[in-house]
Amino acid sequence: MSQPDSSLRPAELRRPPVRLLDLRADIPRRWYVGAGVAFIAIFLFAWTAATWLQLVSPIFLPSPGAVLTELQDQATSGILWQDLWASVYRIMVGWVISTALAVPIGVLMGNFRFFEGLFEPFVDLVRYMPAVAFVPLTILWLGVGDTQKFAILFIGVFFQQVLLIMDNVKTVPRDMIQVSYTFGLSRWEILRSVILPAAMPGVWDTFRITVGWAWTYLVVAELVAANVGLGYRIMRAQRFLETDQIILGILIIGLLGLLTDYLFKWSYRRLFPWALQSR
Amino acid sequence: MVTSPKLQAQHVWKIFGDRRDAEVVAVQDLSLYVGDNEFVSLVGPSGCGKSTLLMMAAGLEPISAGDILIDGRPITGPGADRGMVFQSYTLFPWLSVEDNIRFALKKSSLPRSEQDALVREHIQLVGLNGFERAYPNQLSGGMRQRVAIARALVYKPQMLLMDEPFGALDAQTRLQMQELLLNVWQAHRTTVLFITHDVEEALLLSDRIYVMTARPGRIKAEIVVDLPRPRNLLETESDPRFAALRRQVLTLIREEAQRSVGAPMTPV
Numbered sequence: 359m360s361q362p363d364s365s366l367r368p369a370e371l372r373r374p375p376v377r378l379l380d381l382r383a384d385i386p387r388r389w390y391v392g393a394g395v396a397f398i399a400i401f402l403f404a405w406t407a408a409t410w411l412q413l414v415s416p417i418f419l420p421s422p423g424a425v426l427t428e429l430q431d432q433a434t435s436g437i438l439w440q441d442l443w444a445s446v447y448r449i450m451v452g453w454v455i456s457t458a459l460a461v462p463i464g465v466l467m468g469n470f471r472f473f474e475g476l477f478e479p480f481v482d483l484v485r486y487m488p489a490v491a492f493v494p495l496t497i498l499w500l501g502v503g504d505t506q507k508f509a510i511l512f513i514g515v516f517f518q519q520v521l522l523i524m525d526n527v528k529t530v531p532r533d534m535i536q537v538s539y540t541f542g543l544s545r546w547e548i549l550r551s552v553i554l555p556a557a558m559p560g561v562w563d564t565f566r567i568t569v570g571w572a573w574t575y576l577v578v579a580e581l582v583a584a585n586v587g588l589g590y591r592i593m594r595a596q597r598f599l600e601t602d603q604i605i606l607g608i609l610i611i612g613l614l615g616l617l618t619d620y621l622f623k624w625s626y627r628r629l630f631p632w633a634l635q636s637r
Numbered sequence: 638m639v640t641s642p643k644l645q646a647q648h649v650w651k652i653f654g655d656r657r658d659a660e661v662v663a664v665q666d667l668s669l670y671v672g673d674n675e676f677v678s679l680v681g682p683s684g685c686g687k688s689t690l691l692m693m694a695a696g697l698e699p700i701s702a703g704d705i706l707i708d709g710r711p712i713t714g715p716g717a718d719r720g721m722v723f724q725s726y727t728l729f730p731w732l733s734v735e736d737n738i739r740f741a742l743k744k745s746s747l748p749r750s751e752q753d754a755l756v757r758e759h760i761q762l763v764g765l766n767g768f769e770r771a772y773p774n775q776l777s778g779g780m781r782q783r784v785a786i787a788r789a790l791v792y793k794p795q796m797l798l799m800d801e802p803f804g805a806l807d808a809q810t811r812l813q814m815q816e817l818l819l820n821v822w823q824a825h826r827t828t829v830l831f832i833t834h835d836v837e838e839a840l841l842l843s844d845r846i847y848v849m850t851a852r853p854g855r856i857k858a859e860i861v862v863d864l865p866r867p868r869n870l871l872e873t874e875s876d877p878r879f880a881a882l883r884r885q886v887l888t889l890i891r892e893e894a895q896r897s898v899g900a901p902m903t904p905v
């Protein structure tokens with residue numbers, strides 16, 4: 359029996375037909391990206407059409423042009439940059455404080471049943487309390503400065519974050535910990551050089567998700583007792599029915615949220631290449 | 638020939654659960670020994686307590702009653718004198734092959750240059766040259782287990798505990814790995830307690846085999862594998878005594894398997 363020379367590549371390769379809706383199958387990148395772009399384009403088109411044809415009153419829905427004009431006005435007058443800076447600063451500080459506490463506490467809870475028993479009932483209780491309801495209390499306790507804004511962001515993020523980090527730590531396989539004992543390592547050495555690095559990709563994802571939540575709590579934080587900030591701008595515009603300002607604010611918050619999300623996704627791929635295919 | 642036992646289990650019990658009515662007797666009054674530089678296998682039906690026994694020997698699971706002695710001293714906890722290879726992949730995915738193996742030397746007092754030499758030597762030993770910098774997610778299942786074996790050997794523990802290390806591999810890779818382990822062990826004799834489901838694997842590798850009963854696990858029989866060494870896959874398996882031993886062990890296991898599912902015993 360003679361084997362064909364394997365180095366002779368067939369002149370033509372059979373290409374499987376592209377089925378867009380195959381279960382779990384990959385699709386060409388241009389379809390994947392194109393679909394997302396097209397969807398947003400349709401949305402923008404519908405918005406433009408609805409306002410252009412005056413299907414809705416500009417009071418309810420301003421045209422994209424009006425929102426762009428508003429953007430230009432705010433940018434030239436400098437309001438936009440002030441708001442941006444104030445809000446980004448509050449989100450950063452609020453989220454960093456929350457994270458700086460959630461990581462050690464979550465790590466303790468994920469590793470030691472004692473700490474899980476100690477904190478979980480309390481955390482579970484508080485995380486269902488509405489952050490908005492804390493606005494008057496935090497003003498009473500902390501005044502009207504930035505500290506109060508940090509506190510609201512903290513309350514909104516921390517209690518969920520701590521539970522997510524606990525779960526991230528618990529996903530580290532038990533056998534991986536056991537085998538480390540057989541190398542003669544102590545509990546603390548295993549915690550530091552096995553459990554933490556193993557849990558890190560999951561924790562990074564938690565960071566990404568919780569920063570997103572911080573953005574959604576921004577309006578709540580700037581609800582009262584603020585005179586600058588993206589959330590404040592929205593609340594103020596609401597009083598004067600300046601819908602173009604409201605929509606501009608919402609869009610900016612949305613875009614900034616998207617940007618932070620993307621930064622975390624991008625750094626995840628850079629930091630944890632080893633975690634990518636193994637899922 | 639009398640060998641002083643490296644590991645000795647004396648009337649060991651393991652009972653899970655602390656409520657009397659909800660307890661699981663996993664290991665019952667089990668005694669066995671593994672001599673110095675001896676390769677001993679443990680076979681038995683699924684769920685009979687093999688892994689539990691190994692975990693107790695590693696010091697990773699408390700013993701309910703009885704003792705496990707290493708060199709005559711009761712074990713008190715895990716230690717670097719016993720290396721372990723698990724059935725599941727326990728490599729650290731964030732470390733390269735090289736660094737995974739080096740990780741086992743964390744507590745070693747050897748100078749860096751000697752550690753490097755050891756790591757290189759063990760990569761060679763399991764045939765992974767060229768993959769030093771690869772990460773576990775870039776390796777096949779067999780290659781990962783080879784790294785795990787190298788990692789368990791590199792710090793020179795006095796004995797190896799292996800829990801079905803090749804259980805998750807396909808038949809081809811499994812044969813390769815058996816041959817690899819056989820050669821490694823024949824070249825660097827060490828004490829091994831090895832769990833497997835595979836009777837041929839146990840016969841090929843072991844000096845002795847313990848057959849366990851269905852749960853609660855006790856020792857049902859001890860079989861001395863008096864096949865000549867050095868062994869290799871082809872010759873050893875075609876030895877007529879291999880077939881006779883295989884039949885003997887399979888018969889014992891079959892009795893237990895049938896007992897554990899409650900089916901009537903049929904003569905073999």
Ligand SMILES: Nc1ncnc2c1ncn2[C@@H]1O[C@H](COP(=O)(O)OP(=O)(O)OP(=O)(O)O)[C@@H](O)[C@H]1O
Nearest residue numbers: 653654661663682683684685686687688689690852
């Ligand atoms: N942590 C635990 N709590 C309660 N029961 C357990 C625990 N670990 C094991 N068991 C029980 O002990 C028995 C022995 O388990 P073990 O894992 O040692 O079996 P095994 O012989 O290794 O089985 P296999 O061959 O399938 O790996 C099983 O019935 C199991 O359900």
Ligand SMILES: [Mg+2]
Nearest residue numbers: 687688689800
């Ligand atoms: Mg087992």
